[in-house]
Amino acid sequence: MPLQLAAAFLGTAAFALLFYVPARHYLSCGLTGALGWGCYLALQPALSAPEAAFCAAALTALLSRVFAIREKCPVTAFLISGILPLVPGAGIYWTTYFMLTGQSAEALRRGVETGKIAAAMVLAIVLVFELPQGLFRVFGRRARP
Amino acid sequence: MKQDRSEALEIAVYAGIILLQSGAEIFRVDETVERITRAYGVESCSSFVLSSGLFTTAGNQQEEYFAKVRHVPLSGARLDKVEAVNELSREIARGQHTPQQALEQLRQIDTMPRRPAPARLAASGLGSACFCLMFGGSLPDAFGSFWAGLLLYLWLMAVEDKKLSKITTTLLGSAAATLACLLLFRLGVGQDLNQMVIGSIVPLLPGLPFTIAIRDIADGDYIAGSVRMLDALLVALCIGGGVVLVYTFYYRLTGGWF
Numbered sequence: 001m002p003l004q005l006a007a008a009f010l011g012t013a014a015f016a017l018l019f020y021v022p023a024r025h026y027l028s029c030g031l032t033g034a035l036g037w038g039c040y041l042a043l044q045p046a047l048s049a050p051e052a053a054f055c056a057a058a059l060t061a062l063l064s065r066v067f068a069i070r071e072k073c074p075v076t077a078f079l080i081s082g083i084l085p086l087v088p089g090a091g092i093y094w095t096t097y098f099m100l101t102g103q104s105a106e107a108l109r110r111g112v113e114t115g116k117i118a119a120a121m122v123l124a125i126v127l128v129f130e131l132p133q134g135l136f137r138v139f140g141r142r143a144r145p
Numbered sequence: 146m147k148q149d150r151s152e153a154l155e156i157a158v159y160a161g162i163i164l165l166q167s168g169a170e171i172f173r174v175d176e177t178v179e180r181i182t183r184a185y186g187v188e189s190c191s192s193f194v195l196s197s198g199l200f201t202t203a204g205n206q207q208e209e210y211f212a213k214v215r216h217v218p219l220s221g222a223r224l225d226k227v228e229a230v231n232e233l234s235r236e237i238a239r240g241q242h243t244p245q246q247a248l249e250q251l252r253q254i255d256t257m258p259r260r261p262a263p264a265r266l267a268a269s270g271l272g273s274a275c276f277c278l279m280f281g282g283s284l285p286d287a288f289g290s291f292w293a294g295l296l297l298y299l300w301l302m303a304v305e306d307k308k309l310s311k312i313t314t315t316l317l318g319s320a321a322a323t324l325a326c327l328l329l330f331r332l333g334v335g336q337d338l339n340q341m342v343i344g345s346i347v348p349l350l351p352g353l354p355f356t357i358a359i360r361d362i363a364d365g366d367y368i369a370g371s372v373r374m375l376d377a378l379l380v381a382l383c384i385g386g387g388v389v390l391v392y393t394f395y396y397r398l399t400g401g402w403f
Contacts, residue, residue, distance in 0.1 A: 011275030014268040096385035
């Protein structure tokens with residue numbers, strides 16, 4: 001688990017660089033990614049993958065909004081890098097792999113699950129972004145006099 | 146005064162185009178165009194923004210008529226530009242820039258240099274290795290993913306200024322990453338080929354179009370959102386296609402799965 005979180009932190013920060021997020025936000029991007037992935041892993045034993053992805057994506061979106069206010073930067077910077085660990089890349093791979101090796105039933109199962117995870121993430125992000133901006137104001141840093 | 150108005154609109158459209166090209170949401174483009182035109186005293190401006198184009202008009206009894214339509218091709222993420230334009234538009238709204246200064250600043254933002262190639266290559270490799278570990282790969286697998294991810298980015302960098310379609314870029318990129326993993330695996334690097342490939346295709350994943358699409362659709366910008374969602378879906382299909390391409394060839398050449 002600690003190795004996983006460290007990998008999520010580093011991986012997310014590395015992709016933040018590729019998305020040209022300004023360097024001073026790397027730390028927050030890494031944190032968003034690591035906490036989101038940590039949430040996903042922690043819920044995995046109890047919940048199904050789409051349910052865990054829903055909770056993790058909601059946490060990622062919340063954190064992104066908090067960081068966006070704190071660091072006065074468009075929310076996209078944190079959301080796009082932070083959500084990347086949850087994007088079902090492995091699901092895409094396994095679906096094609098099973099299709100290719102002729103295991104159609106397994107391919108269908110994986111494909112449907114990948115779609116469900118993506119749908120869960122959509123739902124989570126939409127819900128969190130419907131929250132009024134005022135709720136997040138408390139996280140803003142007061143301007144220095 | 147007349148000159149000023151059309152200049153203000155030029156600036157607003159320029160800012161909007163930079164945002165749109167760099168991966169901003171539709172509402173942000175809309176908001177920025179309005180913020181800038183209002184700051185320079187144009188009241189009658191209205192704009193219609195799609196993910197691939199920007200239409201702006203202004204004019205009423207008091208103000209002269211102005212229209213501008215610009216086509217904006219879909220391109221990659223430049224969040225540094227999004228942040229810079231966002232900041233600049235707020236400064237303009239606070240009255241800190243004359244139109245000439247604002248235009249000069251926008252030109253500077255538009256030509257912001259890319260990050261140095263070695264840093265991006267290393268980041269792509271590191272990112273692939275980390276994601277390989279996260280999805281259950283072992284350290285040797287991650288080592289293989291690192292090199293495949295780096296090689297994949299070399300390909301992406303080679304074509305980034307060429308007019309190659311996204312479909313071709315992704316398909317061939319995914320195939321190159323898979324091939325690199327396959328060769329490394331045959332040379333004895335890594336324990337699980339699947340995990341290596343999963344890690345190495347991460348730089349291609351459509352995280353940006355997917356996320357922006359969701360936000361656009363949630364904001365009611367259905368057309369822009371659908372275009373981006375289609376983009377994300379096609380990229381995902383192409384990633385799968387690249388893997389299939391290489392594996393099938395391998396199967397036909399050797400008569401067995403790895």
